[in-house]
Amino acid sequence: MQGYNVLMIYSKDMDRLLMCKRLKNPYKGLSNLVGGKIESGETGIEAAYRELFEETNISRENVTLYHLMDFKYYMQHCYVEVYVGKLKCNVAISGDENELYWSDLNQDFFDMTLFAGEGNIGHMIEQVKMSKSIFLTD
Structure with a gap:
């Protein structure tokens, strides 16, 4: 079963969420x-910090990641670990895998014509809202 991770990175003020515009399938244009992928021999958290740095240039010094939840897809033989973090300071983001941008939180993240993941992003954001005081304190 192949493992993947998804990283919810919030701005320092918790008013924006780091997103990317997909350049290839699946979800091209969304x-x-x-x-990314959890490599063989890698722990989930190690993979999360590695993927975050590779795709955004955000290092582990800039953010503390918390394991929020997992999704297991038996028919697709994969699972996804979801991590969330709030930037400790303003960071210049850069990456060439996908187009990166900061989204305000006044979006319908359940809209599958705009966002990837069959509504999962909206679900994850609601989970963060329910518990952010626990793991996103300064």
Whole structure:
């Protein structure tokens, strides 16, 4: 079963979420969270920090990631680990895998014509809202 991660990175003020515009399938042209594959021999958290740096240039010094939830897809033989973090300071983001941008939070993240993941992004954001005081304190 192949493992993947999805990274929910919030701005320092928790008013924006780091997103990318997908340049290739699946979900080409849709907005998505950054993330990637968990390599063999790698822990989930190690893969999360590695993918975050590779795709955005955000290092582990800039953010603390918390394991929020997992999705397991038996028919597709894969699972997705979801991590969330708030930037400790303003960071210049850069990456060439997908077009990166900061989204305000006044979006319908359940809209599958705009966002990847069959509504999962909206679900994950609601989970963060329910518990952000626990793991996103300064």
